[in-house]
Amino acid sequence: MPAKFRRPLLLAVGALLAAAVAVPVGSAWAAGPADPGSPAAQPRIVGGGEASLSDHPYAVYLTDQSGSQFCGAVIVSSSAVATAAHCAKAVSQSDVRVVAGRQDKRGSDGVVLPVSRVWTAPGFSDPTKGDDVAVLTVRGRLPYRAAKLAGSGDRSLYAEGEQATVLGWGRLAEGGDRSDVLRSAQVPLVSDATCQSAYDSYDPSSMVCAGYPQGGTDACQGDSGGPLMAGDTLIGIVSFGDGCAKAGKPGVYTRVAAFSDDIEAQSQSRLFG
Numbered sequence: 001m002p003a004k005f006r007r008p009l010l011l012a013v014g015a016l017l018a019a020a021v022a023v024p025v026g027s028a029w030a031a032g033p034a035d036p037g038s039p040a041a042q043p044r045i046v047g048g049g050e051a052s053l054s055d056h057p058y059a060v061y062l063t064d065q066s067g068s069q070f071c072g073a074v075i076v077s078s079s080a081v082a083t084a085a086h087c088a089k090a091v092s093q094s095d096v097r098v099v100a101g102r103q104d105k106r107g108s109d110g111v112v113l114p115v116s117r118v119w120t121a122p123g124f125s126d127p128t129k130g131d132d133v134a135v136l137t138v139r140g141r142l143p144y145r146a147a148k149l150a151g152s153g154d155r156s157l158y159a160e161g162e163q164a165t166v167l168g169w170g171r172l173a174e175g176g177d178r179s180d181v182l183r184s185a186q187v188p189l190v191s192d193a194t195c196q197s198a199y200d201s202y203d204p205s206s207m208v209c210a211g212y213p214q215g216g217t218d219a220c221q222g223d224s225g226g227p228l229m230a231g232d233t234l235i236g237i238v239s240f241g242d243g244c245a246k247a248g249k250p251g252v253y254t255r256v257a258a259f260s261d262d263i264e265a266q267s268q269s270r271l272f273g
């Protein structure tokens, strides 16, 4: 079994069942449900694993007025994090905190910083319509390495089948509990045509999909706003999905390359206005 398959973020029992009964998937879907290289076809890796902040220091989370983690985010400069627009809108700016350097939510490692400014993509209304990206400027400094941003020249990072890593503290299963610790999963990028057939509202100019045809590995509630990485490069931000880890329903991510100029501009600490 390849090492890259050992850390699924979310492992739904339903995905096992789906693999076992070989639920039919759409014809546009490239690989069949019996693909032997897939996590869902290998129940022994179901259960997942922790990720380390020493490998992913840019992974952070957001807490609400009660101190509960509600979304992920990713460090993009020493004073800013990128997240999903729907996360930025979910909690009032004065209540949000950015928690960085804390792999286990139960601990007290790292820093907890308030937010001094919020930029939300102007076109955002609903995740399914795209533009699901925001930049939060923190009060104070983030003493951890920022992720690189995918740019317009990085088309190859979005090629179908390329492996990417999604990170978060979200649910371990659809409808299940959130993770106390950072988790990661490897998911292959899905073609625009395939994602279009899974989601009517899919917009390839501002979104990208990732996941296995048979499901089994995915982001889930609470992971929104968190990073989808190709190596050290941020290529996506967790946005939405139909349930979690369902066959034929890959996770949908904000396509970072389409917003890198905005994210870059909003990450500078010397902005005014």
Ligand code: ARG
Residues within 6 Å of the ligand: 071, 170, 218, 219, 220, 221, 222, 223, 224, 225, 238, 239, 240, 241, 242, 243, 244, 245, 250, 251, 252
């Ligand atoms: N909207 C969810 C959140 O707010 C994230 C959903 C991602 N779902 C998925 N199946 N990839 O946390």
